């Protein structure tokens with residue numbers, strides 16, 4: 043039922059526990075993402091998705107009371123930071139980018155970090171920013187900024203990509219373009235970790251998913267297996283059955299009050 047292609051794991055997480063003070067954000071999370079898989083990480087607000095992928099990316103440290111093993115293509119995100127940077131692409135928060143630089147300049151800057159970068163034209167084409175090459179970052183719409191951050195994550199031809207909320211806030215056309223970009227990367231054999239609230243997107247793109255709830259993986263498998271196992275009609279319904287919560291509408295404005 044579950045076509046697990048994770049035999050040669052590109053990403054391996056074992057027994058991950060992570061807390062912020064007294065708050066346990068992630069509790070005994072185990073994941074194996076096979077080479078070339080598109081793997082979805084689902085869960086309601088606060089489930090521990092971002093914490094998990096930030097630890098995988100080496101952006102969050104495990105402290106004294108945390109524990110767990112993480113390997114990305116055999117690399118330890120804490121110990122092998124420089125090597126990891128060459129093989130892992132992470133969709134950055136747009137706020138970190140320099141507003142006065144143009145799309146072209148930012149892409150040039152990021153390509154400069156790598157020995158064999160993806161051509162600038164390919165990057166622009168992949169995310170549909172051909173008309174905005176000379177536009178300053180601060181003049182881009184929110185959705186365009188988000189697409190640029192995805193292009194920058196792909197500049198170094200990473201073998202593993204982490205995309206946190208790929209299409210949240212994008213209009214339907216841009217969303218379809220990003221889905222096509224994921225299919226393109228899949229065709230190239232890229233391993234993709236996709237954090238998402240959008241069940242339609244996950245059903246369409248992901249080979250397998252892990253469903254997180256209150257810091258734990260409560261179900262994993264192919265989207266079809268999760269639907270079947272929970273007796274639901276689709277992944278949206280399976281999410282509700284398995285977690286007892288509704289997935290947030292990913293295309294609505296995010297509200298911290300509602301999330302609490």
Ligand SMILES: Nc1ncnc2c1ncn2[C@@H]1O[C@H](COP(=O)(O)OP(=O)(O)OP(=O)(O)O)[C@@H](O)[C@H]1O
Nearest residue numbers: 062065066067085086087088089090091092093094
């Ligand atoms: N820096 C921090 N300090 C304290 N608590 C934090 C911090 N970052 C996250 N948390 C808490 O840890 C838990 C997991 O957060 P995390 O951001 O990983 O969840 P998430 O599934 O990505 O949520 P969302 O869908 O809202 O992005 C939440 O309860 C959150 O409030």
